[in-house]
Amino acid sequence: MKIRYFFYELSSPANEVRSAVTYILRSAHLFDAPNLLQSAYSKYLFSSLDSDFSENIHGEFDKVLQEVDRIERLEINSYVFEGQGFIHEINKKSVLFEHAIFGVCSHWPIWSCPLSHYKIAMQGWVKFLDFPKSLDREMIVDLPESDMAQIALFPPIMIAREESLDLKHD
Numbered sequence: 001m002k003i004r005y006f007f008y009e010l011s012s013p014a015n016e017v018r019s020a021v022t023y024i025l026r027s028a029h030l031f032d033a034p035n036l037l038q039s040a041y042s043k044y045l046f047s048s049l050d051s052d053f054s055e056n057i058h059g060e061f062d063k064v065l066q067e068v069d070r071i072e073r074l075e076i077n078s079y080v081f082e083g084q085g086f087i088h089e090i091n092k093k094s095v096l097f098e099h100a101i102f103g104v105c106s107h108w109p110i111w112s113c114p115l116s117h118y119k120i121a122m123q124g125w126v127k128f129l130d131f132p133k134s135l136d137r138e139m140i141v142d143l144p145e146s147d148m149a150q151i152a153l154f155p156p157i158m159i160a161r162e163e164s165l166d167l168k169h170d
Contacts, residue, residue, distance in 0.1 A: 001142070001143045001145065002031055002032050003124060003140065003143065004030075004138060005027070005124055005128040005141075006027055006028075006139075007026060007027070007133055007137060008024070008027055008135070009024055009025075009135060010022070010023045010024075024133040026129070026133075027050075028124075029046070030046075040111055040113075041113070043111075044111045045113055045117070045121055046121075047085060048085055049121065049125045050085075051084050052086060053122070060081075061122065064122065065123070067081075067090065071091065078090060084100060086098065086100050087099075087100050088118075091115070092115060093115055095118040096110055096111070097110065097112065097113075114144075116143075117144075120141055120143055121141075121143075124139060127139065
């Protein structure tokens with residue numbers, strides 16, 4: 001599986017008050033993967049990158065990646081990052097995503113991906129943010145196939161709130 005980071009163009013329509021405006025926006029897409037995984041990664045992981053880490057002005061990327069490193073070194077068991085779009089519950093094996101506004105509901109059940117995929121996606125997004133905005137620029141990163149078994153089913157299964165917060169994955 002691979003993640004493709006790319007730019008796309010979005011134009012706002014012209015009206016009587018203002019002329020049309022064209023924006024160049026960032027995006028990510030999973031490819032070389034089944035459609036269900038592409039949907040899950042887009043809905044949760046890539047949406048969280050865009051909503052929670054659109055910039056690194058306040059050092060959110062750096063803080064989360066430092067905590068991921070501490071988890072990998074077994075200095076801490078887990079870390080919770082509360083973003084604008086998602087709550088990221090990070091442990092040594094996986095990252096659980098809960099919608100920050102709607103919580104756990106039928107449209108936004110809990111979903112998780114392997115910690116390795118999360119870290120690679122985050123690191124790629126950080127690098128991609130530094131790219132000049134251009135429709136002909138893109139970046140592709142590989143995700144380890146060995147961690148595929150750790151990906152939650154999609155669509156996610158509704159689980160009780162108490163179960164969703166249990167980060168013990170030993």
